[in-house]
Amino acid sequence: MTAASVAVSAPRLAPVEQRAPVLLVHGIGDDASAFDLLRARLEQAGWPHVHAISLVPNNGSEGIPTLARQVAREAEALRARTGARRVDVVGFSMGALVTRYWVQLLGGRLVVRRFISISGPHAGTGLAFLGRGKGVSQMRPGSRLLRALQKDPRPWGSTEVHSFWTPWDLTILPASSSRLPGASERRFPVLLHPWMLTDSRVLDSVVEVLGSPSVAR
Structure with a gap:
C-alpha cells in the first residue's frame, strides 16, 4: 500500500485458528500498559494470544541490541506457550527499532510472520541529540547502529x-x-506521536493487517 491517509472499514479477518500470537513492544519511557487499548481491541476481535512486553530498562540507557535480545526471548516464550511456529509483532517508537534490529540482525526474520512498525525512528530522530544513554544515542540520525x-x-x-x-x-x-x-506503508493524519496508539484508525488498521489471510512467501 502506498503512503496515503487510511480510512478502514470493517475488515474480513482470517479464522481465529489461522492467526498468529501477537507480541507488542513499547517505546521509550513506556511499559506494557502502553498497549492496553490495542491489546483489548485485538482480544475483542478474537485473538487468543496477545502479549505485551515491558522492556528493562525502558529509558534508553541500554543499547538497542540488548533490548532486542529481550524481545527475542519473549517471542520464544510465547511460541513455547502457544505451540505456534511464528509470531506477529507490533513495535511502537523505540520498540519498532528494537524489533527491527531483532528481525534483521538477530534471526527474528525466521520466527516473525508479520511486523508492524508504528512511528519508529528508522532513520533516527533529531530529538535524540537532546538525550543521553546508549539506546538514545543509537537513535540519532547517522548512528552506527542505523x-x-x-x-x-x-x-x-x-x-x-x-x-x-x-x-x-x-x-x-x-x-x-x-x-x-x-x-x-500507511500514513495517518494523527496529530501527536503517542496518539498513534490510541487513534481508532490506527488500531483498526492493526487488526486488519494482523487478521488478513497469510500469503505464502
Whole structure:
C-alpha cells in the first residue's frame, strides 16, 4: 500500500485458528500498559494470544541490541506457550527499532510472520541529540547502529513488514524518519506521536493487517 491517509472499514479477518500470537513492544519511557487499548481491541476481535512486553530498562540507557535480545526471548516464550511456529509483532517508537534490529540482525526474520512498525525512528530522530544513554544515542540520525541496519540488502526474509506513521509527528524528527524501506506503508493524519496508539484508525488498521489471510512467501 502506498503512503496515503487510511480510512478502514470493517475488515474480513482470517479464522481465529489461522492467526498468529501477537507480541507488542513499547517505546521509550513506556511499559506494557502502553498497549492496553490495542491489546483489548485485538482480544475483542478474537485473538487468543496477545502479549505485551515491558522492556528493562525502558529509558534508553541500554543499547538497542540488548533490548532486542529481550524481545527475542519473549517471542520464544510465547511460541513455547502457544505451540505456534511464528509470531506477529507490533513495535511502537523505540520498540519498532528494537524489533527491527531483532528481525534483521538477530534471526527474528525466521520466527516473525508479520511486523508492524508504528512511528519508529528508522532513520533516527533529531530529538535524540537532546538525550543521553546508549539506546538514545543509537537513535540519532547517522548512528552506527542505523547505518548497519540500512546496509542489509535483504533485511526481511519471509517476514511481511508494514510501516504506520504520521507526517505530524513531533517526536520522530523529521516525521518521515518513520518510513521503513521495503515495508507496506500507511500514513495517518494523527496529530501527536503517542496518539498513534490510541487513534481508532490506527488500531483498526492493526487488526486488519494482523487478521488478513497469510500469503505464502
